[in-house]
Every structure is written in C-alpha cells, then in structure tokens.
Amino acid sequence: MSEVNLSGMTALSIGRGVTLNNASELEAALRHIGATRYHNHHPFHKLLHSGKLNKGQVQAWALNRYYYQSTIPLKDAMVMTRFRDRATRLEWRHRIEDHDGDVGTEGGIERWIKLTEGLGLDTAYVESTEGILPATRFAVEAYVHFCRDRSPLEAIASSLTELFAPSIHEERISGMLEHYSFVNNDTMSYFKRRLTQAPRDANFALHYVREHATTPEQRAAVCNALIFKTNVLWVQLDALYHAYVEGHIPPGAFVPKEG
Amino acid sequence: MSEVNLSGMTALSIGRGVTLNNASELEAALRHIGATRYHNHHPFHKLLHSGKLNKGQVQAWALNRYYYQSTIPLKDAMVMTRFRDRATRLEWRHRIEDHDGDVGTEGGIERWIKLTEGLGLDTAYVESTEGILPATRFAVEAYVHFCRDRSPLEAIASSLTELFAPSIHEERISGMLEHYSFVNNDTMSYFKRRLTQAPRDANFALHYVREHATTPEQRAAVCNALIFKTNVLWVQLDALYHAYVEGHIPPGAFVPKEG
Numbered sequence: 001m002s003e004v005n006l007s008g009m010t011a012l013s014i015g016r017g018v019t020l021n022n023a024s025e026l027e028a029a030l031r032h033i034g035a036t037r038y039h040n041h042h043p044f045h046k047l048l049h050s051g052k053l054n055k056g057q058v059q060a061w062a063l064n065r066y067y068y069q070s071t072i073p074l075k076d077a078m079v080m081t082r083f084r085d086r087a088t089r090l091e092w093r094h095r096i097e098d099h100d101g102d103v104g105t106e107g108g109i110e111r112w113i114k115l116t117e118g119l120g121l122d123t124a125y126v127e128s129t130e131g132i133l134p135a136t137r138f139a140v141e142a143y144v145h146f147c148r149d150r151s152p153l154e155a156i157a158s159s160l161t162e163l164f165a166p167s168i169h170e171e172r173i174s175g176m177l178e179h180y181s182f183v184n185n186d187t188m189s190y191f192k193r194r195l196t197q198a199p200r201d202a203n204f205a206l207h208y209v210r211e212h213a214t215t216p217e218q219r220a221a222v223c224n225a226l227i228f229k230t231n232v233l234w235v236q237l238d239a240l241y242h243a244y245v246e247g248h249i250p251p252g253a254f255v256p257k258e259g
Numbered sequence: 260m261s262e263v264n265l266s267g268m269t270a271l272s273i274g275r276g277v278t279l280n281n282a283s284e285l286e287a288a289l290r291h292i293g294a295t296r297y298h299n300h301h302p303f304h305k306l307l308h309s310g311k312l313n314k315g316q317v318q319a320w321a322l323n324r325y326y327y328q329s330t331i332p333l334k335d336a337m338v339m340t341r342f343r344d345r346a347t348r349l350e351w352r353h354r355i356e357d358h359d360g361d362v363g364t365e366g367g368i369e370r371w372i373k374l375t376e377g378l379g380l381d382t383a384y385v386e387s388t389e390g391i392l393p394a395t396r397f398a399v400e401a402y403v404h405f406c407r408d409r410s411p412l413e414a415i416a417s418s419l420t421e422l423f424a425p426s427i428h429e430e431r432i433s434g435m436l437e438h439y440s441f442v443n444n445d446t447m448s449y450f451k452r453r454l455t456q457a458p459r460d461a462n463f464a465l466h467y468v469r470e471h472a473t474t475p476e477q478r479a480a481v482c483n484a485l486i487f488k489t490n491v492l493w494v495q496l497d498a499l500y501h502a503y504v505e506g507h508i509p510p511g512a513f514v515p516k517e518g
Binding site for chain 1: 271397493510
C-alpha cells in the first residue's frame, strides 16, 4: 500500500501541500485518517468498553446515540437525493432498509431501542430526543446538512467511517457483555448485525471514491469528508465525556437517576 | 410583568403543558429563558471575566469565537432571504453593515481581528478557521441552518439572545481590562461598539415577536428558538472548557503555545 505524509492535518482538512496522485494514495490517506481520528481512540469509548462507566453514564451514551442512529436513514435519503443515477440509488437504498427494517421486520433503529429499553430508559423519552445534549443534535444534523450541501462524491465519502466500524463493534460487544450486568446478547443485537452490514457498505463507498475521485483536488475533498465525519463522531463523545464523566450536564439535558 | 412557569423546560423546548396567552406572557417566558440559559452563567465565562484564564486559553476563546462572529453576516443574510417584505429586509440589513462595515470603515469582524491580533494570533490562521474546535463549527452552522429551515418568525426569534448581551459585554470589558495585561481598550473595541448596537437589534426583534406570534403555538416556537440559540452559545463554551480548561484538545485543533 502507498505511503502518504499527513503530518499537516488540521481539525478540518488534510492540510496544504498534500497531493494524492492515485486511488492507492487516496486509500492510504483514508486509512491513516481512520487510524488516527476514528472515535475508537476517544477516552469515552475506552471507559465504555472496559466497564468503567456506571449504568447512568451508559444510559446517557445510548440515549444520545439514539439521535444519531435514528437520523441515519434521513442522511441516507439525503444522499439518494444527490444521484439521478438509478444504480447508485438502488445500492444506497438498502442502507435505509437496514436501519428502518420493513413492515413486520425490525431494523437498526428498533434494535437500538432494545438497547435503551434494556438499560431502563423510557422509549417515549428516548424517541422525543428532548433530553439529548445540544452538541449531539448539532453534530448529527451537520452530517445531514453536509450530505445535502457538498458534492455527491463527498456525501458518499462521509460514510467511510464504516471502514473502521467492525473492529470497534467487536470490541464493544465483548467489552460491554463482559463488564456490564445490565446488557445482554439481545440488547446488543444492533452491533452484532452491523458486523455484517457495515463492511458491505464500506466496501461499496471505498470502491466508489477510488473510482470517482479522479483528481488530487477530488481526492483531498474525499479525505476531508472523512475528517468531517470523524469529527461528527468525536464531538458526540467529547460532549458525553464533558457532561457525564466530568459532570457538566448542560441545562435541561438527561440527568441519570442510577449511579 | 406576567409570571410563567417553565419548570418543564428541556434541553430542546419549554416542554409540554405551557400555554403562553399573550405577548406579555411571551416576553416573561423569553426573559426567564435568558435568565436561566444565557451563557453568562457558563463556568468558562466566569473564568474568562475573573482573570482565571491564561493567555493561551483566552487565545482559544477568541480564535473559536471568530468563527461565530464571521458567520453572523451570513446568518443575517439568510434571515433576509426569508422576507419578501422590504421593510423587514431594510431593518435587518444594518446588522450586516454592523459586522461587515463598509468600504473604508471597519465593522465588527475587523474589530474581532483586532482582538485576535492583540492576543498574538496570526490573522491568516484565524481566518482559515482550520484550528477551531469541530463543536464550534457545528454549533455555528446550526444557527445558519436554523434560520434557513425554520419559519421566518423563528429565524428572527433566534436573535433574541441580544436582549441579554449588554450586561455580559459590560462585565467582559471591565473584567478583561482589569485582569489581563494582554488586552486593552483598542483590542476590546468590538464589545464597546456592541453595547449600543445590540439593544437596538434586540428591541426590534422583541417587538417583532410580540407582534407576530399571535397563537400559543407560535409563542412556544419563539421561546424554543431562543432556547436553541442559547444552546448554540452554550455548546461553544462547553467545547472550550472541555478542550482548554480540562485539557482534552481534539485532534488537529489549536494548541496554545503560551500558558
């Protein structure tokens, strides 16, 4: 695999003076971004997966993350609005099916509700999203707006965090089942299912950007879209850590009853 | 002035079961939201105004806040896109003039650059916004999107935090001049100017919502727009506190050289 130097990467972009000359250098850059910016490196996940959080903190995570999960089909529908090409819409549509399920069959959002119910959260409260952290809302909505406002290529590229999802899901399943009495195989079913769904989606998106980013400028835009998306995920965990680990819960947000 | 009970206020809204029956109850609710949710209550501001921050922390605040300041004219232009009514556009236009100035006359954004320059920050770096916290970007962009996506009434209502700005600016000017050797009257000129600009703007917006919110539903929407806006400001300070007071600077964001 090609080597690329991304030492000038900022919070926003791969920085000036980086030229990605081909698909192989693009993929190397994307994997470097994942290896350094994906939220598996965030301290909140280390606490979550190693059993260091109490039930109230895990509730806060699941409650806030529900807003992200339940927004994904809106985001994917937004991506579909960018493509007149029927084949791309057909490929993308199954992502919505994965999250929404179908009449009589559950999808990812229902599996997430199994988790929040298993954690003892009231489903009406979870679905109201009235108690989530404002930072969660802003970050998640930024993802939908990004897919509307940027190029179709960038909209697809922003999904590339899924390249790095299976490892964190495996770590999460084993870590949470091992350490928390209040989760079980049934409540963790969302992550189990994503182990097979995410790689298919990620492979399509990676193939797509390798194929369609044909200039250094487009390859940089693809990398910056992935950096944007890692920020969407990182900001959500920073907000959870600040509110529920360091104890600065903003006005009106969920206050755990169980320590 | 009317009394209203907003004890059911959430992170997102004034909550269920609140009925605001007239303009006086609306104004009472708005003032209650300001008194409980405005960012003058945030611990970061208490540190900033009492001289408890070091120069690097004040630099981080000014650098991030630049993104907010420089986005305000875009936000105000977005508000203008919502009004076919010429008189409202004329009234709103002066807000853009306040921030952008005119050929040969400085505006609020230039005054903010005086502050960041006075703090020793490189203007090209400040203007690039490459080093700001991702949470700052998401919160500020949420404000622009809100003014595009919600009703014209809510777009105007989201500016109502200016009702509460003069007191925090006075506190900031005196507190920062007293406690920090690295600020002076010239670098603080932005806030001095806002002492006269903000009240005019706030009075127009307050009069507008009192006049145009004619149903309990519209009055609730006005209150929720102000809650949204207080969240936009609060999230920015939470992110600064987490990164630069508690020391969790996210990847690629500004790292102060001066303690």
